[in-house]
Amino acid sequence: MVSFLNQIGSLIFPSLKTDLPAHPHHSLVLSQGRERILTALLRASVGLGLLALLNNLLPMIRDKQWIALPIYLVSLGAVSVVAFNRRLNYRLRAVMFLLVLYGIGVLDLLNHGLGEDSRIFFFGFAVAAIMLLGARVGLVALGLSVTTLMVVGWQLSTGQFKLLFGSQLYSGTISLETVTYTCVNFLATAGFVMAALYVLLRDFDLAWQRERAAVNQVEQERNLLEERVADRTRELVVARDQALEASRLKTELLAKVSHELRTPLNVILGYTELLQMGIYGPLSEQQRPPTQEIVSSTHSLTDLITDLLSQAQLDTGRFQLKPCAFNPADILTGLCTKMNPAAQAKGLTLTTTITPDLPATLWGDPGRIQQILINLVSNAIKFTLQGKVEIRLYRPDAAHWVLQVSDTGPGIPIEAQASIFEPFWQIDSSMTRKHSGVGLGLSIVKQLTTLMGGQVTLTSEIGRGSTFNVILPFIETMPSTGSK
Amino acid sequence: MSENMSRSNPLAVIIEDDPDLAVLFELTLRGANYETEIIQDGEAALQRLAVVIPDVVILDLHLPFISGVDVLKQIRADQRLARTKVIIATADLYRAEALRAQADFILIKPVSLIRLRDLVANLSGSQLP
Numbered sequence: 001m002v003s004f005l006n007q008i009g010s011l012i013f014p015s016l017k018t019d020l021p022a023h024p025h026h027s028l029v030l031s032q033g034r035e036r037i038l039t040a041l042l043r044a045s046v047g048l049g050l051l052a053l054l055n056n057l058l059p060m061i062r063d064k065q066w067i068a069l070p071i072y073l074v075s076l077g078a079v080s081v082v083a084f085n086r087r088l089n090y091r092l093r094a095v096m097f098l099l100v101l102y103g104i105g106v107l108d109l110l111n112h113g114l115g116e117d118s119r120i121f122f123f124g125f126a127v128a129a130i131m132l133l134g135a136r137v138g139l140v141a142l143g144l145s146v147t148t149l150m151v152v153g154w155q156l157s158t159g160q161f162k163l164l165f166g167s168q169l170y171s172g173t174i175s176l177e178t179v180t181y182t183c184v185n186f187l188a189t190a191g192f193v194m195a196a197l198y199v200l201l202r203d204f205d206l207a208w209q210r211e212r213a214a215v216n217q218v219e220q221e222r223n224l225l226e227e228r229v230a231d232r233t234r235e236l237v238v239a240r241d242q243a244l245e246a247s248r249l250k251t252e253l254l255a256k257v258s259h260e261l262r263t264p265l266n267v268i269l270g271y272t273e274l275l276q277m278g279i280y281g282p283l284s285e286q287q288r289p290p291t292q293e294i295v296s297s298t299h300s301l302t303d304l305i306t307d308l309l310s311q312a313q314l315d316t317g318r319f320q321l322k323p324c325a326f327n328p329a330d331i332l333t334g335l336c337t338k339m340n341p342a343a344q345a346k347g348l349t350l351t352t353t354i355t356p357d358l359p360a361t362l363w364g365d366p367g368r369i370q371q372i373l374i375n376l377v378s379n380a381i382k383f384t385l386q387g388k389v390e391i392r393l394y395r396p397d398a399a400h401w402v403l404q405v406s407d408t409g410p411g412i413p414i415e416a417q418a419s420i421f422e423p424f425w426q427i428d429s430s431m432t433r434k435h436s437g438v439g440l441g442l443s444i445v446k447q448l449t450t451l452m453g454g455q456v457t458l459t460s461e462i463g464r465g466s467t468f469n470v471i472l473p474f475i476e477t478m479p480s481t482g483s484k
Numbered sequence: 485m486s487e488n489m490s491r492s493n494p495l496a497v498i499i500e501d502d503p504d505l506a507v508l509f510e511l512t513l514r515g516a517n518y519e520t521e522i523i524q525d526g527e528a529a530l531q532r533l534a535v536v537i538p539d540v541v542i543l544d545l546h547l548p549f550i551s552g553v554d555v556l557k558q559i560r561a562d563q564r565l566a567r568t569k570v571i572i573a574t575a576d577l578y579r580a581e582a583l584r585a586q587a588d589f590i591l592i593k594p595v596s597l598i599r600l601r602d603l604v605a606n607l608s609g610s611q612l613p
Contacts (some may be wrong), residue, residue, distance in 0.1 A: 263502070266594045270508035273597040279515045302594060324581040330590075337596050367577045 042083030094132040101125040131322040153179030326366035363475040375441035376405040384409035406467035412460040421446040494539035499529045513599045526550025547575040
């Protein structure tokens with residue numbers, strides 16, 4: 001039914017256009033505004049029509065104007081349908097409303113002559129037309145109203161036409177002057193109100209257009225800004241990915257280089273040890289210290305390469321712990337074999353203790369634990385001039401175990417104790433010349449310990465020595481994965 | 485068997501793909517009065533071990549063709565080689581730890597040759613009359 005009416009509407013009024021501006025946002029909002037006006041007018045008309053019906057019911061019965069009742073009812077029905085059915089096409093609703101106004105105006109005119117009743121309907125017809133369908137339709141409606149008034153008034157003035165129901169008000173004839181005066185009066189009043197309305201509506205349109213344009217510009221700029229931010233973000237992501245890739249390649253290169261460095265170092269170490277063993281004939285007392293120096297330096301170099309590789313892996317987040325069951329006594333034995341010669345060369349004693357409360361097998365990353373011990377012990381040997389370096393493994397409580405390395409060295413000043421764990425730090429630059437190393441050792445110790453869920457503590461007294469405690473969480477040994 | 489009978493010194497088979505390191509092991513073992521053979525991959529090692537009965541095997545874990553882990557499995561499954569001592573020499577600490585139960589000794593690279601010499605000297609002392 002609705003679509004049928006809509007189709008009819010568009011068939012009958014195909015060329016009927018509201019002169020709304022072409023701007024899409026504008027026309028949308030303005031047409032919504034006009035639709036609201038239309039709906040309000042229609043609903044008000046339904047109410048007013050009902051009141052008018054009640055008001056005119058008695059005179060109608062009295063005057064036996066039976067034809068007026070169905071006209072009232074049909075008009076009211078038409079207005080009600082277009083008032084409450086929002087699915088109908090806007091133009092169809094508007095035109096139906098205007099037709100009802102015009103029709104009632106004409107009927108009133110034919111019934112009562114040029115009285116105020118009919119003029120009010122024609123006035124409403126013209127004003128509603130300009131508001132609902134624009135200036136052109138408004139002018140047409142005004143012209144139609146005035147023409148109708150003039151034609152009917154002229155007919156009445158000549159006396160050829162009698163009012164339909166023999167109205168109480170205009171039973172007599174009317175002069176052409178009065179008709180002309182009434183029509184001009186109507187034209188002036190309606191024209192003035194319509195012009196005022198038109199200007200108001202146009203100003204509203206212009207203001208709305210400007211506001212819309214401003215909003216659009218802001219929106220455009222915001223979109224532009226968002227696009228730029230998105231572009232920048234994309235660029236940054238690409239740059240970050242490139243940096244990560246470069247960093248990954250660097251770490252890979254470093255890993256390869258370390259392996260390539262380690263292989264010849266092992267060969268140097270091996271042949272020096274063969275010399276020491278006397279495979280190539282007994283060594284003289286004079287030859288022993290330099291061969292030992294070669295062994296110690298090769299060990300230092302190997303350890304440094306290990307630390308550099310670890311630092312690179314830690315920096316790029318590629319460092320991975322490889323925990324397994326291991327034997328701490330084995331680590332200490334290997335460590336002593338490596339470190340003893342350097343300690344003995346300085347006249348230091350290197351002692352190791354494992355307290356009996358520590359199980360023979362522990363769970364952890366033995367390679368990293370060895371690396372921590374090598375760094376702490378080589379530091380201790382490096383800085384201690386006389387006395388001893390002690391390594392002690394113990395279990396202070398059920399949840400922890402501790403690697404303790406203490407020395408009888410010069411001690412670390414209290415103000416330096418916090419910063420010694422920073423990378424590349426040494427007490428002062430003169431230390432670098434006096435002692436070998438790049439200052440990576442303690443930083444690696446701290447990073448590895450943190451990675452293992454532990455912490456490093458330091459107690460030190462100037463002139464008495466230093467004690468480093470690496471406190472690690474005690475983890476129950478898990479079944480070895482590789483063994484049968 | 486016959487090859488072993490004719491030998492007065494104990495036999496050490498060095499299974500190691502790094503030739504420099506293999507020579508170092510060889511020199512060390514010879515210094516400890518062992519006869520030595522160098523084998524550079526896992527497949528050749530298994531073929532050779534089917535013929536000879538070494539007193540000591542020095543075994544690298546990362547080998548071409550057949551890994552040291554599989555070679556160790558074969559040795560342990562072979563009754564003939566029940567008295568053969570296996571010393572793992574590897575940089576792969578983690579895999580080595582997993583094999584602790586099957587191997588007699590584990591040496592982590594870089595291997596101290598002095599330690600290796602002491603180890604095999606003890607072995608031959610306890611094994612040979």
